[in-house]
Amino acid sequence: MTADRNKWTISIVCLLCAVCTLTxxxxxxxxxxxxxxxxxxxxxxxxxxxxxxxxxxxxxSGMDRIVENYRKRWDLKxxxxxxxxxxxxxxxxxxxxxxEEKNVPMxxxxxxxxxxxxxxxxxxxxxKLQEMGMLSLGDTVFGPSGILCDSIYTAAIGRxxxxxxxxxxxLLRHKGGFTCSLGxxxxxxxxxIRQFRLDGAPDHETLTRCIxxxxxxxxxxxxxxxxxxxxxxxxxxIEKVSGTDYETFIKANILEPAGCHDMHIARNxxxxxxxxxxxxxxxxxxxxCPEFNMSGRMVEKCYGGxxxxxxxxxxxxxxxxxxxxxxxxxxxxxxEIPDIISSASVAAMTEYFDSQTFSLGWNxxxxxxxxxxxxxxxxxxxxxxxFPDGECWILITNTSTWRGPGLARYTEAMFKKCRExxxxxxxxxxxxxxxxxxxxFFQLGVLPEIQSPxxxxxxxxxxxxxxxx
Numbered sequence: 367m368t369a370d371r372n373k374w375t376i377s378i379v380c381l382l383c384a385v386c387t388l389t390x391x392x393x394x395x396x397x398x399x400x401x402x403x404x405x406x407x408x409x410x411x412x413x414x415x416x417x418x419x420x421x422x423x424x425x426x427s428g429m430d431r432i433v434e435n436y437r438k439r440w441d442l443k444x445x446x447x448x449x450x451x452x453x454x455x456x457x458x459x460x461x462x463x464x465x466e467e468k469n470v471p472m473x474x475x476x477x478x479x480x481x482x483x484x485x486x487x488x489x490x491x492x493x494k495l496q497e498m499g500m501l502s503l504g505d506t507v508f509g510p511s512g513i514l515c516d517s518i519y520t521a522a523i524g525r526x527x528x529x530x531x532x533x534x535x536x537l538l539r540h541k542g543g544f545t546c547s548l549g550x551x552x553x554x555x556x557x558x559i560r561q562f563r564l565d566g567a568p569d570h571e572t573l574t575r576c577i578x579x580x581x582x583x584x585x586x587x588x589x590x591x592x593x594x595x596x597x598x599x600x601x602x603x604i605e606k607v608s609g610t611d612y613e614t615f616i617k618a619n620i621l622e623p624a625g626c627h628d629m630h631i632a633r634n635x636x637x638x639x640x641x642x643x644x645x646x647x648x649x650x651x652x653x654x655c656p657e658f659n660m661s662g663r664m665v666e667k668c669y670g671g672x673x674x675x676x677x678x679x680x681x682x683x684x685x686x687x688x689x690x691x692x693x694x695x696x697x698x699x700x701x702e703i704p705d706i707i708s709s710a711s712v713a714a715m716t717e718y719f720d721s722q723t724f725s726l727g728w729n730x731x732x733x734x735x736x737x738x739x740x741x742x743x744x745x746x747x748x749x750x751x752x753f754p755d756g757e758c759w760i761l762i763t764n765t766s767t768w769r770g771p772g773l774a775r776y777t778e779a780m781f782k783k784c785r786e787x788x789x790x791x792x793x794x795x796x797x798x799x800x801x802x803x804x805x806x807f808f809q810l811g812v813l814p815e816i817q818s819p820x821x822x823x824x825x826x827x828x829x830x831x832x833x834x835x
Contacts, residue, residue: 411627412455413642413686416474416797421459429788430461436780437462440773442765443647444472448687450758453695453702454796458688464764465645476644477684478762479632479674480748481741485597487629488679489538489727490697491604491616493711500607503535503714507542508578513603518571522578529578532586534603537596539724544593545583551576552594552680553672553743555658567659567673570602590724594680601679612678623706624696625798629685632674643684644764646745652766668745668766681743687760690750692798694758703798740774749777757789 437445444462448455460472495501506512508519509530523529528543536542549557555567562568562576577595584591601612608615613631621629630640639645646668654664655671665671675682685693695703699712707715715726718733725731730738735754742748748762759781767773 412625412689412692412798413475413477413628416458416686416688418459418471418473420797421457421474423791423793425791426457426788429784430459432780432784432787433461436776440763440765440767440769440776441650442763442767444644444764445761446472446474446476446478446687446763447759447761448474448691449760449792450691450695451792452756453698453700453798455688455691455798456792456795458686458797463645466647467645472644472764474686474688476642477628477630477640477686477689478644478748478764479646479682479684479743479746480690480762481681481743481746482594483690483739483741483748483750484677484679484681484683485741486697486727486739486750487616487620487683487693488597488600488604489715490620490693490707490711491612491679492534492538492600493707493715493726494619495604495607497708497711501534501603503533503538505534506530507532507534507537507599507603513606514574514599518575519578522575524579526578526581528582528585534600535726536586537593537600537603538726539590540593540596541587541590541724542593542596542599543582543584543586544577544595545591546593547583548580550594552598552677555673555676556656556660559660567676570598570676570678573676574599574602590722592724594677597680598676598678604679616679620706621693625692625703626685626689628689629683629693631678632682632684634674635669640684647765648744649766649768651768671744674743681741687762688797690760690762691758694750694752694760695798698752698758700756738778740771742771742773747771747773747777749774749781751778751781753785757785759785 433445433447436442442462443466444460444464446460447457448459449457458474460474460476462472464470464472464476492501492503496503501513507514508523509515510520512530513534532542548554551558551573558564558568558573558576559566562579564572564576568576604615605612617629621627628642633639636645648666648668652667655667657663657665657670658673663670692703696706697712697715699705699709699716705712715728716731716735716737717725718731725737728737728739735752737750737752739750740748744766746763746765747767748760750758750760752758761777761781763773769776
């Protein structure tokens with residue numbers, strides 16, 4: 367009897383220890399980004415469920431070599447690659463280093479600056495506001511009846527009546543009349559400070575007042591020139607119409623409904639990075655430059671050369687290629703994952719006019735169903751390529767190259783080669799099925815079944831996105 371009682375006691379103790387251990391492991395796994403829904407329930411971000419080992423396949427070793435050769439050819443410290451087919455994430459892997467100095471390899475759970483890919487997120491936010499009846503693409507931006515009708519902007523415009531013609535759609539299509547003849551306002555902060563005799567780096571309101579004092583380069587809607595400033599204005603429009611800050615609105619109405627729980631507005635310096643964010647690198651031969659805020663310090667261009675955080679919806683988002691796949695799956699019109707915007711909005715964003723007209727958010731959408739979005743600035747390069755056959759390939763680097771935006775052409779060529787040789791060998795699976803939305807319950811006396819079919823064994827991860835428990 368005593369022996370039976372001892373066995374029973376030992377069993378209870380072991381069970382309680384197992385529950386406590388699992389609870390501690392879960393709490394340590396990216397707790398900064400986990401969304402707690404109740405005292406005993408936690409929703410994992412997609413990045414918490416991914417590791418390099420999940421996409422290690424002997425059949426794809428040749429593709430790994432192609433990506434590695436691409437990385438080494440362009441002297442990239444690290445790259446992160448994700449592939450989706452018919453709204454299912456089928457491959458996610460990192461190559462090289464996330465932080466070479468700290469000996470941290472790149473994994474699919476790392477987040478990276480995505481530069482102008484951010485514009486696709488901003489465009490989706492504008493379409494959502496239109497669906498909510500809070501604005502129309504035909505609404506004017508400035509003037510008494512414009513969205514940004516504040517007197518400070520009206521005063522800055524003065525008698526330049528063509529400003530009153532700018533519409534929301536003009537900004538989305540880079541047809542607002544803004545040019546870079548005096549430098550890109552978003553990347554020439556020191557010049558702005560000097561020209562307008564400012565005390566320091568301008569906030570969005572101050573920068574807008576400064577730029578509105580200049581003449582437009584062309585009549586709104588009559589031509590197009592790529593404009594980061596135009597997408598800053600769209601970010602400000604989202605804030606004005608929604609009554610909340612840009613990041614909060616986008617997370618609540620676009621990213622979280624899309625299942626993207628680990629995307630954030632970037633910060634400027636290495637010391638301010640997010641826990642699972644990579645280190646950024648400049649290309650060989652790059653020289654230190656003056657800090658954007660006229661401090662007099664010389665800095666590495668990717669860490670203080672430009673005010674990345676102030677890019678807002680024009681280029682400030684950080685995220686993983688895998689979560690970007692999830693976002694694209696939510697605006698592509700396919701049935702497998704419900705879209706976060708209406709079919710009419712999807713059609714408007716992907717409509718093809720001609721080769722001289724930017725799409726809404728996308729760089730280019732072809733009549734064949736091929737869509738492209740690129741992003742580049744100091745320390746990063748990104749390419750989103752959506753193909754007519756339902757595959758979407760996304761790659762982001764943590765290193766600049768001397769090619770600048772031209773690197774996208776070589777990334778696209780690498781995609782083409784890999785697709786021709788290895789697309790038929792890619793696994794038929796869905797890595798989205800683990801998270802977000804997968805819930806782990808910790809209730810007293812109930813031990814979770816970690817390896818059940820509904821909850822794959824790689825759902826629980828430690829602080830290192832490449833280790834599984």
